[in-house]
Amino acid sequence: MRNPSIFKPDEIHVWINHYNDSESLSGTIISLLSASEIKRANAFRFNEDRKRYIQAHAILRIILSEYTGILPRDINYNIGPHGKPCLSPSSTVNFNLSHTKEMIAVAISPEYNIGIDIEKLACMDDMESVAHQFMSREEYNTMNFMKADAKKDYFYQCWVQKEALVKASGRGIDDHLCSFSVMNGLHPGATKTISTCFEETPNTWSLQTFEHTPDHIGAVCVKSSEAHPLSIRLRHDDIFNDFSRNNVIDKNKFFKCE
Numbered sequence: 001m002r003n004p005s006i007f008k009p010d011e012i013h014v015w016i017n018h019y020n021d022s023e024s025l026s027g028t029i030i031s032l033l034s035a036s037e038i039k040r041a042n043a044f045r046f047n048e049d050r051k052r053y054i055q056a057h058a059i060l061r062i063i064l065s066e067y068t069g070i071l072p073r074d075i076n077y078n079i080g081p082h083g084k085p086c087l088s089p090s091s092t093v094n095f096n097l098s099h100t101k102e103m104i105a106v107a108i109s110p111e112y113n114i115g116i117d118i119e120k121l122a123c124m125d126d127m128e129s130v131a132h133q134f135m136s137r138e139e140y141n142t143m144n145f146m147k148a149d150a151k152k153d154y155f156y157q158c159w160v161q162k163e164a165l166v167k168a169s170g171r172g173i174d175d176h177l178c179s180f181s182v183m184n185g186l187h188p189g190a191t192k193t194i195s196t197c198f199e200e201t202p203n204t205w206s207l208q209t210f211e212h213t214p215d216h217i218g219a220v221c222v223k224s225s226e227a228h229p230l231s232i233r234l235r236h237d238d239i240f241n242d243f244s245r246n247n248v249i250d251k252n253k254f255f256k257c258e
Contacts, residue, residue, distance in 0.1 A: 011231045012220050013108040014116065015063055016212055017239045019055055019101075026051045029058040032072040056099045059239055063106050067093045084170040096167055098218070105218060112222035115167030117160040121215050127155055134162060134177035142183070156217050158182055161192075161207050164221040168205065182207060191229040206230050 007013070030038060037057050044050040061072035068075070068091065077085040087093055094109045096116045107116035124130065131140055135158055143154050161182040182194060192207045208230045209219045220232060 007110050008231060010111070010229060011233055012114065012208075012222070014210065014218070014220065014232055014234045015059075015106045015108075015239070016118075016234065016236045017059055017104050019052060019103065023051075026054045030054050032058045032061050034073075034076075052099065052101070056097060056104045059104050060095070060097050060106055062239060063108070064093065064095060067108060080170045082171045084167070098163075098167075100216070103212070103216070105212075107220050109222060112224055113168050113170065115164040115169070115221045116218065117163035117167065118212065118216060118218035119156055119160050121152060121156055121217060123152065124155075127152065131155055131158075134159065136178050136181040138181050139183060157209065160209065160217055160219040161221070164219040165194075165205050165207065168221040168223050169203070208232060210234060212236070 030041065033041065033054065037053075041050050041053045041057075044053060058072070061075050064070070064075055064087070065072045068087070075087070078088060079085055084096075087095075092110050094112060094114050096107050096114050098105045098107075098116045098118045100118060100120050102120065103118065105116055105118040107114050128144075131143060135143065139158055143151050143158075146154055162177050162180075165182070166177065180194065182192070193204060194207065195204055204224055205221050206224055206229075207219060207221045209217060210232050211217055212234070220230065222230065
């Protein structure tokens, strides 16, 4: 890592950027992607999906470049046994990517395996059936006693925490989501610690949610040997404009923010 001192102890950097509607932008930044990423982008049936993929993965490379000192297009990923990308084993930069139809979120940690999820608080006709698939029995029973508006908030609180956790584990979304509970009751700025046994050995995870807009909720999770609070430094910027002007991000805007 270029400068580890930019992180306070147990601090996570979260970068959030909205998608850009410019057709020419995607045509320009696609050159930052690897051959396999370009191939995957061109396989999308719909142009909007293609643009989102290009922008999300270009932003990830631009951000990682600022932490590693490697040019965006020269960054190489290793792929874990369950498909999670990472940098070389010698790198101290841990990262994870999440995106919705409106925005992109990237989490960076110098210490821990990390997962992030961000979701729009959208109404779902099949919310209860989806909840039945990923919630533990305790979580599902708790939600069923709630009023409609509270159910939606509870659903997304549980969802972002669980997805962030399994992404931190490197496993991805699978049938283990209902095997552990995160429950609600986790307010932005507070860290929750839970243990799971869905891997070969029990693990400890630190979870924290954050609110980006009234319509979006996110969570980050790190794997650690013991319980400890997390600190999220959240930044929302137009990274594409910064990069297109200077070929770098203005890091001072991020690293000086509280």
